[in-house]
Amino acid sequence: MLNETKEILVIGASGKTGRRLVRRLRGAGERVRAASRSGEVRFDWTQPTTWLRAVAGASAVYLIAPADPAAANDFVSQAVQSGVGRFVALSGRGIDKIDQDFSPSMVGAEQAVRDSGVEWTIIRANNFNQNFDEDLWHQPLIDGRLALPMGATPEPFVDAQDIADVAAALLTENGHHGQVYDLSGPHALTFAEAVTTIAKAAGRSVQYVELTPEQYRTELLAEGYSADDATALNAMFAGMRAGYLAQPTDAVRRILGRDPIDFDTYVARAATAGAWQ
Numbered sequence: 001m002l003n004e005t006k007e008i009l010v011i012g013a014s015g016k017t018g019r020r021l022v023r024r025l026r027g028a029g030e031r032v033r034a035a036s037r038s039g040e041v042r043f044d045w046t047q048p049t050t051w052l053r054a055v056a057g058a059s060a061v062y063l064i065a066p067a068d069p070a071a072a073n074d075f076v077s078q079a080v081q082s083g084v085g086r087f088v089a090l091s092g093r094g095i096d097k098i099d100q101d102f103s104p105s106m107v108g109a110e111q112a113v114r115d116s117g118v119e120w121t122i123i124r125a126n127n128f129n130q131n132f133d134e135d136l137w138h139q140p141l142i143d144g145r146l147a148l149p150m151g152a153t154p155e156p157f158v159d160a161q162d163i164a165d166v167a168a169a170l171l172t173e174n175g176h177h178g179q180v181y182d183l184s185g186p187h188a189l190t191f192a193e194a195v196t197t198i199a200k201a202a203g204r205s206v207q208y209v210e211l212t213p214e215q216y217r218t219e220l221l222a223e224g225y226s227a228d229d230a231t232a233l234n235a236m237f238a239g240m241r242a243g244y245l246a247q248p249t250d251a252v253r254r255i256l257g258r259d260p261i262d263f264d265t266y267v268a269r270a271a272t273a274g275a276w277q
Contacts, residue, residue, distance in 0.1 A: 006057050007031040008171055009084075012064035013039050016130045017090060020164035021062060030172060033058055045071050055079045060086040060171045069108025076112040086119040086177075088170045090163070093124040093182050098239030102232050119177040121170045126158045126184040126245050129266040132198060133275035141202075141276055146195055147209035149216040149237050154188035156248040159261035166255050181251045186260050188246055197264065201271035213237070 008025055012018040013034035022034045035043035035054045043054040045066035055061065055075075061084050066072055076087065091106045092098075100107065113120035131137050140146040163183055170176045189197075192208045199206040211219065213234050220230040239245065252260035270276070 006059050007033050008060045008062070009033045009035055009041075009055055009058040009079075010062045011035050011043055011054075012062075013041075015064065016128060016134055016160040017163045017167065018062070018064065020161050021167050024164050024168045025171070028168065028172070030168075045075075048074065051075050051078055052082065055082050055084060058082070058084055060084065061088070062167055062171060063087055063089040063109055063113065065089070065091065065103070065105040065109035067105055069104050072105070072109040072112040073115075076116050080116055080118055084118065086121075086171065087113040087116060088121050088123065088167050089113045090167070091122050091124045092236075093126050093184070094239050094244035095124060097242075097244045098235060100235075102235040102239065121176045121178075122180045123163060123166060123170070124180060124182050125163055126156055126182075127240075128160050128163070129157045129185070129261070129263060129270075130160045131157075132194070132267075133270045138275070141195070141198060141206055144205060145207045145209060146191070147211050147216070147219060148191055149211045149213045149234065149241070150191045151210065151241050152190055152192075153241050153243055154190050154193075154246050155240060156184035156186070156188040156246070157194070157263055157266075158183050158185045158252075159266055162252050162256075162260045166252060169255050176255075181255065182249045183251050184245075184247075184249045184260070186248055186262050188248055189263060194263065197267050198271070198276060201267045202276035204276065206276075 008030055010018050010022050013022050014036040022032050025032045033041045035041040037044045041054050042050050044050045061079055089109050091110050095106050110122055137146055195206050195208040217230045217234055
């Protein structure tokens, strides 16, 4: 354990991984500053005046990349000056291979912690299980149609709880400095298989439709996504189709000493909670 740790700052504490991380750390007796735009500790990437107050007294930070790549570098510099000695940054698996249109902010955040001069670890995660019930693909599933340009390349979806548990270990244990961990679930499955599993558990009809990248862009724009967001999402799927994210990894087991949560378990829990009703 880090004897010098005063508090751990969790940025994005109301998000999919952040709120689970806060719960995990507090359950282990750690002192946590839960930061977000409307949370316990106010933190807004677009308002640098909120950064210093949020980071004051913290010695470790869980970093979620801001939309502006330059902001991460400025924040990390401020944090180090305030006494932070460890960063754990959440990034995307394959970020070093996928077209830079996908997420220059993640690339910027990775570089900021690498250049910080203090301890850092990077988590590069596959797509979350929770994208199906909390975020990107939830409403399409409710509407009975998920349409994506994915093809038959499988994806080993990772559970947000596994990411939170890994982050908690990296923030509080020694031996992870300078490491980049690719986190995935235990098994890869296609989006068509994922939708079939969800539909069966939810007891409803849900259709998976394969789109071309052009068709996908057209649908995103019609749904109100910006042109930049449509370009970024198409870049992500291009990398996924190329297979950069398809192979399961053993990082969760190596760090936590247990298997990651499998997709069937996630779906059963979410369906029981009424996620797709």
